[in-house]
Amino acid sequence: MKALICGIGGQDGSYLAKLLLEKGYEVIGTSRDSMIAPFTNLERLGIKQKVSLFSMAINDFRSVLTVIDTHRPNEIYNLAGQTSVGLSFEQPVEAMESIAQGTLNMLEAIRFVDPAIRFYNAGSSECYGDTGADGADEGRPFWPRSPYAVAKASAYWLTRSYRESYGLHASTGILFNHESPLRPERFVTQKIVRAAARIAAGSKEKLKLGNIDIYRDWGWAPDYVDAMWRMLQQDQAGDYVVATGESCALEEFVRKAFVYFGLDWHDHVTTNRDLFRPSDIKYSCGNPLKAKQELNWSATYKVDDVISAMCSEAVQQELSMRNQELKT
Known part of the structure; x- marks a missing residue:
């Protein structure tokens, strides 16, 4: 094939x-x-x-x-x-x-x-x-x-x-x-995870986000x-x-990502109306029943699994970057 x-x-x-x-x-x-x-x-x-x-x-x-x-x-x-x-x-x-x-x-x-x-x-x-x-x-x-x-x-x-x-x-x-670790940082999930990893490693930056009062079905x-x-x-x-069939608030995604690194997101995140879209979707959730019935497919990862996997990879990337800096 x-x-x-x-x-x-x-x-x-x-x-x-x-x-x-x-x-x-x-x-x-x-x-x-x-x-x-x-x-x-x-x-x-x-x-x-x-x-x-x-x-x-x-x-x-x-x-x-x-x-x-x-x-x-x-x-x-x-x-x-x-x-x-x-x-x-x-x-x-x-x-x-x-x-x-x-x-x-x-x-x-x-x-x-x-x-x-x-x-x-x-x-x-x-x-x-x-x-x-x-x-x-x-x-x-x-x-x-x-x-x-x-x-x-x-x-x-x-x-x-x-x-x-x-x-x-x-x-x-x-x-x-x-989502996955292959996402570039222009996607909000990777933006959140990588910022949390850098802050946990000592960065003093503030993570700037747009509207966090939205819900998405993340797989x-x-x-x-x-x-x-x-x-x-x-x-x-x-x-x-x-889809996974479940939705999670972006604010909750932020909280869980920062908790992974032992941080309180309130101390490190600000919202900026300049980052809001001209129009946005409040709630997005899918019903994957047809895929389950006809394709024998269902999501193996839910949002907590996605966050953990992305955060774990972010830790490895931060360590790799540190090692490269030490070598140079």
């Missing part, structure tokens, strides 16, 4: 590549410019030399068509495109082009090259807007509240349209928040890439909510 992962350098792409290699796949990965991309996450997982890397601009149809026609994969995982809700307010055109237009380019290329190729589209819980405490399932209407969410909703409907119109095996995973990224793979193994394509 041969798999093409678009956006292989990100958190999900790297974990997915590791999973597929373990299953015996030949893995091909793309980024906008593979010659200069560092692929740090692949290096951290020890798999960079085990995958083939190529350049591809997902918003350029010719580029997408050339890569798919050249490599003829059995499965394509579209994880490329803008990944930040906050950034999408500043760069809405880039969000639409890299997510919606990029997905359309992938689907059209598959239709031209080989309609038997199975396609995974990375959806997002942001499409739902505020879910309330009940948890959103696949039948809940979308109410996107950011350019990122609008783009993801468009990509979802494009994927569904090509599945229904052309018979493509094209599925969307509507993934709720999922573990390696769990979620397993769900992606399972979707493409089904006889019939479909759309699936991937």
